[in-house]
Amino acid sequence: MIIENFLSFNPNGLYCKYGDFYLDPVQPVVNAVISHAHADHAIPGNTSIYCTEATHAFMKLRYGKNAGREFNIAAYHAPFNIGGVTIFFISAGHMLGSAQVVMEYEGVRYLYTGDYKVQPDATCEPIEWVNADVLITESTFADPEILHPDPVAEIEKINDIKSNILLGAYGLGKSQRLINMINEYAPQKKILVHHRIMPINAVYEKMGIKLGKHQIYSRKLMKEQDEFVYIVPPFTFDSYIRAVGVKRLFASGWKNLQVNQQDTLFISDHVDWNDILLAVKQIKPAQIWTLHGKGTHLKKYFGDDIFVKILN
Incomplete structure (x- = not known):
């Protein structure tokens, strides 16, 4: 019973x-x-x-x-x-x-x-x-009323964005999924990662999860228009609210975290x-x-x- x-x-x-x-x-x-x-x-x-x-x-x-x-x-x-x-x-x-x-x-x-x-x-x-x-x-x-779109179709949207991308994502779980998906479905993009996310990535790698190509962020690299995707945690993303020369996106299933009407990235866990x-x-x-x-x-x-x- x-x-x-x-x-x-x-x-x-x-x-x-x-x-x-x-x-x-x-x-x-x-x-x-x-x-x-x-x-x-x-x-x-x-x-x-x-x-x-x-x-x-x-x-x-x-x-x-x-x-x-x-x-x-x-x-x-x-x-x-x-x-x-x-x-x-x-x-x-x-x-x-x-x-x-x-x-x-x-x-x-x-x-x-x-x-x-x-x-x-x-x-x-x-x-x-x-x-x-x-x-x-x-x-x-x-x-x-809430039906999540196909995450692969969502990540493939960034193929059409030729400028650098500032991509907000939660540091644990979401960021690693994004690194892996970008490597697979937008392989021409070059992934930069915030320094606070890198130790988490190291745990993934130690446990046998291969995320794919990425490197720690440097300001010098980001100044180049070379289709960089800079993955940052929420607190850093918010500090870049006045950033110019980049497309700002936030990967989330929440509508209120989408920051552009013309470009959204609905990827939910x-x-x-x-x-x-x-x-x-x-x-x-x-x-x-x-x-x-x-x-x-x-x-x-x-x-x-x-x-x-x-x-x-």
Whole structure:
């Protein structure tokens, strides 16, 4: 029987009282199961952290000695137990090391997706599917009006831009995906990378992910009109608001982050409406619990066929 309060929110985040652990807590806790290394899911200061090897590497890079007291590294499909709940990770396809968290308790399987995507991405493990009684899904773009375009078609747009490009992107996950895609689909472009992104790239390379040609940014190079693409994190991108002689683009699934009406780059690392429907078809849950967005559209769509609960 599904336990309706198996997961609930408190000030520390999403909590499982039956195993006494948190999923991607927002405040430091004793037992933290971390789905992936983005800062809104992986905070420093937890006592005992359960995560994948790549997530551990990125957290150590970002937080150093404050990353957490004890790391318990788990490979995909390798079960472990916290407080009587059996847990294992499967790939989420969101970024390198990202995991969906499968939790089994009293004969019921609960699947927490974290952030996930279904499109191919050469810089991370592809998404995996398992059957579960309860699907706990992020719903950032859970709206029938939001359908992400083909990411390859989006990146190919830059082939038509002959000036240098200032390309804003989140440093972890997105930047590495862009480097790889530009090398494959716009190979004449020369990629420059902000110095704060380079150590992250080094972790990818160490873990066997070949990103393709790129080099650290230099002002001298960028002064040349030689079809450079300079990938920068958001804080740097905002500081270049008055930049001249370059085309400014921001790679994101969010409309409000597109900075030019004539040139957009909609490349998202999250599921859209159709992707969530695909996930439901693959997972075959009896219930859907939604997080990080609006679950109202899913509740209306499934009606009496599948029970949908909005956790936040």
